[in-house]
Amino acid sequence: MIAATVTGHVWATRRIDGLPPGAFLEVQPDGSGSHLIAFDVLGSGLGERVLVAQGSVAASWFPGTPPPVDALIIGSIDADSTEQQQ
Secondary structure, eight states: OEEEEEEEEEOOSOOOTTOOSOEEEEEEETTOSOOEEEEESSOOOTTOEEEEEETHHHHTTSSSSOOSOOEEEEEEOOOOHHHHHO
16 A cells, blocks of 8 residues: 555546546655556545555456556545644
C-alpha cells in the first residue's frame, strides 16, 4: 500500500464497460516527486491523504473480469490526533 495525497482530477468522458462509478484521480505518493493515476470509488477530494493499492490487489477488487486499472484508492487517511491538537 502507498500513502499519497490527491493532487488533481483526470477527466475521462468515455470509459470501458464494467467500470463502476468513480473517478480517476492524480495522486502523489508521500516522499516522492512522482505522480500516478488511481481509480477512486470513495469520493476523495483534492488535498486529501489516501491509501492506494496497486497491481493485482487493485484489479481483484472489481467483480468479474477486472478492468485495466492498476492503482485503486482503498482508504482515506484521517489526521493524526497529535496534529489536531497543535
